[in-house]
Amino acid sequence: MLAQLSKGECTVSDLAKPFRDEMSLPAVTKHLKVLEKAGLITKSKDAQYRPCKLNADGLKEAADWMQEYRMFWEESFDRLDDYLKTVVAAEKKEKTKKPKGKKKKHASRK
C-alpha cells in the first residue's frame, strides 16, 4: 500500500483493490488507521472519498529510526559471521583430530 501511495495520492478502495481476495474493506480501513496513527500517511476528504497520501515527515522519522537500528542489525550480522567463522574453523580442527577422543567433562556444577 505504501508502495502504491508512493506513486501518488489515492483512495481507500484503490488501495484495497490489489488485496480484494485477501481481505475485506473494513480490514483495509483498519490497516490504514494504524498507518495514520503511525504518522506514515494522511487522509483527507473529497466527497465520499478519503484520498490518502504518504506523510513525508512521518516517513522521515521512520527512516531515521530504522537508520539507527540498521547499524545494530549489521553489527549483529557481523557478529554472527564472526562467530560462525570461529565455529566452522573449530569444527574443521575437530575433524583432523582423532574422532574418538576423550569426552571433555563440562565444568563442575557443584
Place this chain on the structure above:
Amino acid sequence: MLAQLSKGECTVSDLAKPFRDEMSLPAVTKHLKVLEKAGLITKSKDAQYRPCKLNADGLKEAADWMQEYRMFWEESFDRLDDYLKTVVAAEKKEKTKKPKGKKKKHASRK
C-alpha cells in the same frame, strides 16, 4: 541467552539466572524449546542437567537467511531515502511558490 551460549555450553538454570526476576523457569524451558525447534541450539543430558549449546549449522542457516533479506532491507532503506529526497525537494519548491496557489484537483474518480 544465545550470547551467553556463544561463550560456551551451559545449563538451563544458568541461562535462566539473568532473567530470574523477569520470568519463571518454565518460561525459560519453553523459550529454549523454540530455539531448539528453530535449530539454533541443541540440548543434551548430564544427570539432572540439560546442558545447551549453540548449533552451528542452524545458526549458519539463520545467518544465510538473514543475509538474503539484508539486501532487501537495505534496498528498502535506499528507496525510502530516495523517496524522501524527492519529497523534501518538492516541498522546498512548494514553499518558494506563492503560498495560496490554486488547489490541484485530484484525478477524476469517475
Place this chain on the structure above:
DNA sequence: CCTATACTTAACTTATTCGTTAATTAACTA
C-alpha cells in the same frame, strides 16, 4: 530410602493481532 535439585509438563490466563460480517453514515446521481 528420602529429600533436594534440575528440569518439564499440564492447564490456564491475558493480551494482541488480524481478520470477519452486518449495520451505519455521508455524499453523489438518475
Place this chain on the structure above:
DNA sequence: TAGTTAATTAACGAATAAGTTAAGTATAGG
C-alpha cells in the same frame, strides 16, 4: 427522493505469543 457508492463503526472470533502456578519426573547423594 430513492438508490448507489465509499468508507467507517460495532461487535465479534480465531490464532498466537508469552507468560503463570502447580504438579510431576529423574537423578544425585547423604
